[in-house]
Amino acid sequence: MLRIVCYLRSHKLEEVKTAIAATGVSGMTVSDVRGCGNSPESAAWFGTEGFLVPLPIRSKIEVVIPESRKDDVVATILENARTGEHGDGKIFVERITDAIRIRTKERGSAAV
Incomplete structure (x- = not known):
């Protein structure tokens, strides 16, 4: 299995x-997150006042799938998430x- x-x-x-759902993946976890890649938080100035530009809000998707998928x-994520601009993710x-699976104690792919 892969995440x-x-x-x-x-x-x-x-x-x-x-x-992703159209590919047959039945479960996913989605979260709102903040972070940066190669562009860390930066300082900006408004008049004489300095402040940090906040980290951008992004979305996080997690899926657990068989290796064969x-x-x-x-490819589905790349096709649908890509804009071609910095910050695509x-x-x-x-x-x-x-x-x-906590409820049934099933293990392995049966638990997913």
Whole structure:
């Protein structure tokens, strides 16, 4: 099993969620997050007053899928999240060694 973690522009969230669901992925976790990639918080000035420009709000999508679905899901995210501009986001692919459904104690892919 793999966990796909995607950080993307918030205005692309609904489009990406719908596209992922259309691939047959049945569960996902979505969060609002703040962060920066290669552009850290920066100082700005308004008159003589300095202030930090806040980190942008982004959306985070997490899905756990069989390894055989990786290329399809990643391609779907790329196709629907990409604008071609700086700040489009990142996709991370992580190996999941086990999953346990608390209610039934099922393990592995049956728990997902």
